[in-house]
Amino acid sequence: MNTVPARLDRRVSRTRRQLRDALMALILERGYNMVTIEDITDRADLGRTTFYLHYRDKDELLIESLEAIAQDLKAQVEQQVSQQMEDRQLRLNPVAVAFRHVDENRDLYQIILKGEGSSKVASRIRDIIEEAALEFFTHPLRDRMVDPPQLPKTLVAGYFASAMMGFVTLWLEKGLPYSGDEAADVFMTLFFRGAARVLNLTIEL
Amino acid sequence: MNTVPARLDRRVSRTRRQLRDALMALILERGYNMVTIEDITDRADLGRTTFYLHYRDKDELLIESLEAIAQDLKAQVEQQVSQQMEDRQLRLNPVAVAFRHVDENRDLYQIILKGEGSSKVASRIRDIIEEAALEFFTHPLRDRMVDPPQLPKTLVAGYFASAMMGFVTLWLEKGLPYSGDEAADVFMTLFFRGAARVLNLTIEL
DNA sequence: TTATAAAATAAACATCATGTTCAGGATTTT
DNA sequence: AAAATCCTGAACATGATGTTTATTTTATAA
16 A cells, blocks of 8 residues: 655655666776675765665666666667658657767766677667667658668668767777768768769779 | 797697686676686686786786687778778678677677677677778778868767677667678668668658 | 654674695606 | 696685665655
């Protein structure tokens, strides 16, 4: 008969936030495997036992921290891709939305894409992108496809997700001097027009 | 005055091979972080202390195991890209060479691309591909590029490497039913011709 | 404001993986 | 066969993990 408490105790959310922040900072400093739970609680200024009141182990904390970002990305992109908006002109390019999201969370995406800690999150993000791409190829682009595709749309969507993750990794790790919108443009050009035209190849392979 | 021994003691190479094989098998079973050093030596049927006679820690063993593959890939691809061969017809597509290499070492590449264990190796392989691609864009393709490229060749080479790693990950993880040569074809088509033509889009974005 | 419920804490403990040392026994090399 | 090298098991120190308990601190709701 007991009802679920309306919202979390203020201490709980504060503690969890401190733990998440501490873990992220420490991963960026030393890498995931070089961080102990005591490191985390020290940095967060909490007792070590407190950690176990909230998380089973380091992985669980990591996943929770990164899942939040993945969910945020999903929400932002889905809104652009599938939502019917009255004013088509105001609808933003969903790829640009994603690149902006990455730009605003560079630290977290570096952690995710470097594969620090379980690669589950990277794989989840890949799937989110793939889904959005498939949806995009199926609906908003439908009327522009006259003939059947030369390769299955699902394959192209999978490739889109993988290539985009790869490009984002490149962008972040090599510190390419592009804004989110510019990076999105470059990627779209390479992806849709193909490298042959970008390189001005006279004949194709 | 002591000279370096001509080659390794037979026991040493046997022991190291056993350790490498055991680690690879165990990673595929449980994932890198779930493998202890005792697990490895048990599986390899060796004493635990023996491990430390050869490697400082798990990472060192992993790196050595995977570096061998990276070197092998590099050797095979470089031979095709830069070596001047008399018979141009016999020269294999270097991308197909790489895809065949992956196909023949699926297990190892799965470990590498999933980011199990240090991501250094994946990053090294990426760099190897990028170098080869840049070399390829600069020399064998030089006469086919009439105008200057719309984007720097180095950027396109970086994108090539990232996209190819992504595509290979897709190929292996989703178990796409392509042979090495077929996968290479699909990837080359997507990369050079671009998704717009593959999807038969009437206009471009 | 205060009583009550919930959360944080430090201390103590058991367990496990790591990495080192050492004296032996086993295998290769010369 | 002798010498050199490697493997082994036992013992040990260390450090991280995860749990329990009694106590103190803090938030919530009356």
